[in-house]
Amino acid sequence: MHPKRQSQQRGGVVFGVPHRHYRVTDSTNSRARELAEDGALGGTVVTAREQTAGRGRLGRVWTAPEGKALLYSAILRPLDERHLLLPLSVPLAVCAAAEELCDGIECTVKWPNDVWLEQRKLAGILIEAKPQDGWAVIGIGLNLSIAPEEFPADLRQPAVSLFAATTEPRGGSRRSLPAVAPPGPPPRLATAAKVLSSHLGRWVSAPHDDVLAEWRRRDGLLGREVAWEEGSGIADGIDERGNLVVAVPGGGRVSLGAGEVQLRL
Numbered sequence: 445m446h447p448k449r450q451s452q453q454r455g456g457v458v459f460g461v462p463h464r465h466y467r468v469t470d471s472t473n474s475r476a477r478e479l480a481e482d483g484a485l486g487g488t489v490v491t492a493r494e495q496t497a498g499r500g501r502l503g504r505v506w507t508a509p510e511g512k513a514l515l516y517s518a519i520l521r522p523l524d525e526r527h528l529l530l531p532l533s534v535p536l537a538v539c540a541a542a543e544e545l546c547d548g549i550e551c552t553v554k555w556p557n558d559v560w561l562e563q564r565k566l567a568g569i570l571i572e573a574k575p576q577d578g579w580a581v582i583g584i585g586l587n588l589s590i591a592p593e594e595f596p597a598d599l600r601q602p603a604v605s606l607f608a609a610t611t612e613p614r615g616g617s618r619r620s621l622p623a624v625a626p627p628g629p630p631p632r633l634a635t636a637a638k639v640l641s642s643h644l645g646r647w648v649s650a651p652h653d654d655v656l657a658e659w660r661r662r663d664g665l666l667g668r669e670v671a672w673e674e675g676s677g678i679a680d681g682i683d684e685r686g687n688l689v690v691a692v693p694g695g696g697r698v699s700l701g702a703g704e705v706q707l708r709l
């Protein structure tokens with residue numbers, strides 16, 4: 445059976461058909477949004493070697509040197525109740541893809557939807573949805589081979605790539621990237637996109653219990669001190685709706701929604 449039909453039978457989505465690749469564009473999310481507005485099929489993927497106006501969360505700019513990051517946007521449609529945990533399921537798909545692309549690593553997730561490798565940001569995710577029209581664009585920037593000195597100096601959080609060596613000690617462990625990075629070149633962008641598409645297809649429509657369990661297994665914030673505008677406390681996992689639960693001083697717990705707060709670590 446054609447893989448697309450096989451997956452649709454299981455109620456999943458096949459990403460990557462069709463796939464439109466640009467050598468350079470302003471933002472793959474912007475291209476994918478235009479396509480979605482024009483009625484493009486769910487599963488359509490847009491990638492680029494380079495973006496001139498890449499967008500991050502909270503109105504930030506997202507930059508990456510040409511050809512050194514997977515710049516990927518996928519259209520999800522139709523949207524339904526299976527996708528309520530989309531902001532959690534997408535980072536899980538990115539973790540699985542990164543681990544398939546780079547043997548021996550283990551990724552964690554940082555609420556609301558970053559992917560970490562040894563406490564540094566490996567990938568960022570920007571989901572832009574138009575629920576009234578039944579679609580969402582899932583934008584992913586996955587650092588593949590950006591050298592440490594190529595990241596902008598003013599990054600709020602330290603960043604890392606799957607395949608770029610650094611001599612600095614990383615995270616709490618004293619390991620440096622060459623100890624965990626495979627020798628050999630990074631994958632081609634097309635290969636990385638295919639791997640990501642296949643994990644995305646599995647995770648975006650996964651049962652909510654599976655998403656919550658996998659998030660809890662990969663939770664990189666658990667037990668860490670977090671602060672936001674109105675308070676601070678110790679991260680204590682996520683609730684059933686994907687809100688961050690924080691144990692606050694003096695006892696008690698608060699739930700934080702991704703749209704409401706900006707965390708400081």
Ligand code: BTN
Pocket residue numbers: 470471472473474495497498499500501502504506514515516517567568569570583584585586
């Ligand atoms: C973030 O961490 O702030 C999210 C970054 C998302 C960046 C990706 S790169 C591909 C896609 N196109 C964009 O303009 N943004 C997303």
